[in-house]
Amino acid sequence: MAGHSKWANIQHRKGRQDEKRGKVWTRIIREITVAARQGGADVTANPRLRLAIDKAKAANMPADRIKYNVDKASGNLEGVNYExxxxxxxxxxxxxxxxxxxxxxxxxxxxxxxxxxxxxxxxxxxEGSVAFQFKHCGQLVFAPGTSEDKVMEVALESGAEDVVSDDDGAIEVITSPTDFEAVKNALEAAGLVADMAEVTMRAENTxxxxxxxxxxxxxxxxxxxxxxxxxxxxxxxxxxx
Missing domain, CATH: 3.30.70.980 (YebC, transcriptional regulation domain)
Incomplete structure (x- = not known):
């Protein structure tokens, strides 16, 4: 399935995030806080917390700071309530x-x-004025030059909904939010590490x-x-x- 040209926009976004690393950490800490508060501190039973911790590690957040925020959110320490x-x-x-x-x-x-x-x-x-134009899904994006056949084989066998070949050579794997982690793990086990992997709101049309x-x-x-x-x-x- 052919898609749009997204690679430049994705790289631009990643670059801007790198420039704002302090802000990125703040956002991740909030995500950890809400995930741990809602689902508990046990990462094996809390997929949202696992994803938040993966983001923290990818952003080079120290392990002790990650643990502190999980403990804080799960009731071991006092914290702020976010909605x-x-x-x-x-x-x-x-x-x-x-x-x-x-x-x-x-x-x-x-x-x-x-x-x-x-x-x-x-x-x-x-509320609802534009959300219908987006799909809540897991999205993994691979750089141009990645083997589309290999990505497609592993992704679809592990439960992905679709594999999209973008105009600029990037490859997108689309999953349901619940299957995202399983598909991501299967791809990584096959040596396919996405440049961007997240549960997101993906625009149906651009x-x-x-x-x-x-x-x-x-x-x-x-x-x-x-x-x-x-x-x-x-x-x-x-x-x-």
């Missing part, structure tokens, strides 16, 4: 944007998200944005991503270089 809130809206050119937050102050968070949208050319929508509009859209996304309470930002824009 998860999703916001939906539109960016430049009608691009769809989903903003996932974790916050201890709902009033502050919605005010900051609304301000970012309105100041930088977007519009905050109502909107190409170029020129000044692309710069404006990137600015809007940057401002939203920099908000303290924001965990993840998903969108369906393909931004031209």
């Amino acid at each position: 998860e809130i999703r916001y939906e809206g539109y960016g430049i050119g009608g691009a769809a944007i989903i903003v996932d937050t974790m916050t201890d102050n709902r009033v502050r968070t919605v005010a900051e998200v609304r301000h970012a949208f309105s100041k930088y050319g977007g519009n905050l929508g109502t 909107i190409a944005i170029a020129g000044e509009d692309a710069l404006r859209m990137q600015k809007l996304l940057d401002v939203i991503e920099d908000l303290d309470d924001v965990q993840n930002v998903y969108h369906n824009a393909e931004l031209a270089e």
Whole structure:
């Protein structure tokens, strides 16, 4: 199945995350906190916590800091209570944007998200206004040059829903959220390590944005991503270089 050209956008996003490592750690700590609080500290029985810890390790977070935050969230230490809130809206050119937050102050968070949208050319929508344009799924992306036949064979045998060949040579493996970890483990056991692997909101269709509009859209996304309470930002824009 042919897909869109996503490799440049993925590499761009990874680069921006590397530039904001401190912010990435903060987001991961919040994810660990919520995962451990909801599902307990036993990683063998808590898939969400396992994924959060994998993200922490990939971001070079020290093991003692990971353990501290798991203990803190699971009740062994006092901590802040976070709630998860999703916001939906539109960016430049009608691009769809989903903003996932974790916050201890709902009033502050919605005010900051609304301000970012309105100041930088977007519009905050109502619940459900754009979510239908995305699929909640596991996504593993392999660099151009990876053997598509090998990826397809291992992925489909281990329970993946689809393997997508993008226009730029990247290969995407799509799974259900519940099968993501099993598929990821099977691929890694076969020597296939994805450049990006996460449970995400994947856009069903994308909107190409170029020129000044692309710069404006990137600015809007940057401002939203920099908000303290924001965990993840998903969108369906393909931004031209």
